[in-house]
Amino acid sequence: MPEAERRKKLSSCSRHRFRYIPPSTPENFWEVGFPSTQTCKERGYIKDDDQADPRMRRRRPYLATFSPKTSQT
Numbered sequence: 001m002p003e004a005e006r007r008k009k010l011s012s013c014s015r016h017r018f019r020y021i022p023p024s025t026p027e028n029f030w031e032v033g034f035p036s037t038q039t040c041k042e043r044g045y046i047k048d049d050d051q052a053d054p055r056m057r058r059r060r061p062y063l064a065t066f067s068p069k070t071s072q073t
Contacts, residue, residue: 001009028035028043040046 041048
């Protein structure tokens with residue numbers, strides 16, 4: 001097979017390599033072990049909040065649907 005035909009045949013067979021580019025791995029994917037707390041904060045895995053989450057309060061007081069116990073005599 002002549003060189004020109006061989007290159008043409010090879011380029012037609014190997015065309016899929018240029019169509020599909022595999023995705024690159026995420027940053028720090030191949031690091032083995034657990035990162036320190038400081039490293040996690042720097043990477044944004046842990047949020048550094050100084051304020052605690054406010055608790056939800058009822059707008060209206062809770063109304064009991066039952067009557068309170070009464071002493072039976």
